[in-house]
Amino acid sequence: MRTAPTAIAAALLAALTLTACSGSDGGDGGDDGKTGAAATTESAREGACTAARVGLELGPSSAAPAAGDEGAVPVTVTNKGDAACTLKGLAGVDLFAGDKSWALKPQEGASEDTEVKLAGGQSVSFSISYVRGVAGDAEKSAAVDELKLALPGDSKVSSFKWPDAEVAVKSESTLEATVGPFLPVGD
Numbered sequence: 249m250r251t252a253p254t255a256i257a258a259a260l261l262a263a264l265t266l267t268a269c270s271g272s273d274g275g276d277g278g279d280d281g282k283t284g285a286a287a288t289t290e291s292a293r294e295g296a297c298t299a300a301r302v303g304l305e306l307g308p309s310s311a312a313p314a315a316g317d318e319g320a321v322p323v324t325v326t327n328k329g330d331a332a333c334t335l336k337g338l339a340g341v342d343l344f345a346g347d348k349s350w351a352l353k354p355q356e357g358a359s360e361d362t363e364v365k366l367a368g369g370q371s372v373s374f375s376i377s378y379v380r381g382v383a384g385d386a387e388k389s390a391a392v393d394e395l396k397l398a399l400p401g402d403s404k405v406s407s408f409k410w411p412d413a414e415v416a417v418k419s420e421s422t423l424e425a426t427v428g429p430f431l432p433v434g435d
Contacts, residue, residue: 296401312380337400381414
């Protein structure tokens with residue numbers, strides 16, 4: 249009898265994984281394929297601020313002027329509905345340079361346990377902080393061209409063109425870039 253719950257749990261996990269990893273829906277530049285940073289076990293969490301319930305917008309970036317300088321790309325999340333929704337944790341963000349990708353780590357001190365409630369029409373933002381790389385030096389920088397993100401508790405991945413210059417490479421699997429927490433917009 250002990251194997252039945254394990255077999256059922258494994259079957260449910262497989263079904264959820266296949267559902268969450270289905271192909272592109274062709275809408276708004278996003279796709280349903282999960283990226284490394286966007287993987288989540290709570291894809292259908294009730295009350296979550298999902299891509300279907302919110303608007304996502306990249307704000308004007310604070311571009312790093314020269315190699316070694318820091319820059320930031322803000323992302324605004326706005327609840328498009330009347331009902332409140334919740335963001336618990338951090339956005340999952342991957343940066344792409346051609347066919348190579350990097351899952352970004354949380355900014356130091358950013359907590360996966362933080363919960364933010366968004367009333368209808370309310371906005372929050374988070375920033376992707378990065379260090380500019382050396383142009384043309386493939387060992388020290390990545391010519392990032394795309395940013396993909398998923399909100400916590402959502403399997404929908406939204407894609408955007410990376411608005412700034414090269415990003416410094418920390419190691420083969422890590423860029424000098426992090427994801428910050430959700431913060432209020434305005435007052």
